[in-house]
Amino acid sequence: LAKTTQPISMDSYEGQEVNITCSHNNIATNDYITWYQQFPSQGPRFIIQGYKTKVTNEVASLFIPADRKSSTLSLPRVSLSDTAVYYCLVGQTGANNLFFGTGTRLTVIP
Amino acid sequence: EPEVTQTPSHQVTQMGQEVILRCVPISNHLYFYWYRQILGQKVEFLVSFYNNEISEKSEIFDDQFSVERPDGSNFTLKIRSTKLEDSAMYFCARYRAHGADTQYFGPGTRLTVL
Numbered sequence: 183l184a185k186t187t188q189p190i191s192m193d194s195y196e197g198q199e200v201n202i203t204c205s206h207n208n209i210a211t212n213d214y215i216t217w218y219q220q221f222p223s224q225g226p227r228f229i230i231q232g233y234k235t236k237v238t239n240e241v242a243s244l245f246i247p248a249d250r251k252s253s254t255l256s257l258p259r260v261s262l263s264d265t266a267v268y269y270c271l272v273g274q275t276g277a278n279n280l281f282f283g284t285g286t287r288l289t290v291i292p
Numbered sequence: 293e294p295e296v297t298q299t300p301s302h303q304v305t306q307m308g309q310e311v312i313l314r315c316v317p318i319s320n321h322l323y324f325y326w327y328r329q330i331l332g333q334k335v336e337f338l339v340s341f342y343n344n345e346i347s348e349k350s351e352i353f354d355d356q357f358s359v360e361r362p363d364g365s366n367f368t369l370k371i372r373s374t375k376l377e378d379s380a381m382y383f384c385a386r387y388r389a390h391g392a393d394t395q396y397f398g399p400g401t402r403l404t405v406l
Contacts, residue, residue, distance in 0.1 A: 216394050225383045225397030226335060269335075276394035277323055277387045279348060282335040 184272040204270030295396035315384030323387035
């Protein structure tokens with residue numbers, strides 16, 4: 183199981199772009215990279231998933247360099263409602279048990 | 293659109309009592325999971341359930357815990373004799389491979405053991 187490392191916390195002002203980087207040096211060939219968002223007292227919410235290069239959806243972008251040893255979640259123009267904990271997970275399939283780290287606590291400041 | 297719903301949203305119980313937490317998937321699926329999160333701590337895996345059988349369980353999932361799918365729809369987590377340290381948020385999740393290969397979580401049940 184690839185271990186992931188993320189910053190414990192980040193602060194950002196409203197309207198800015200936020201980039202959260204996750205290190206996963208031991209990622210395996212068949213591993214995907216998945217990001218979740220969690221608000222207090224709510225279940226983790228799937229944001230985005232990728233394998234390589236760049237993935238974009240209506241919420242975020244995920245940048246994965248060629249060596250796949252890290253990934254960056256990019257949130258464009260954050261708002262106060264983006265204040266949450268963001269988790270980076272690495273694994274072969276979502277059917278396997280998910281192991282959450284401590285995540286990155288993002289605080290958006292007005 | 294929720295992938296699963298959970299009931300109750302909040303359960304308060306006395307130590308030693310039995311509790312049953314319920315998870316109702318929106319549609320039929322084979323893979324289900326229970327996780328818990330003690331206040332201020334990580335989300336922890338408890339058990340996975342595939343095709344109506346436990347496929348894997350963590351060290352946390354001891355003899356006090358059980359899971360079943362009694363009516364082919366609802367998916368339940370039972371704690372036979374609750375302890376103070378069982379106080380946590382309990383999340384049900386289901387696996388879906390369409391689109392993203394990942395799990396989708398319910399809103400959770402907050403269990404408070406007094």
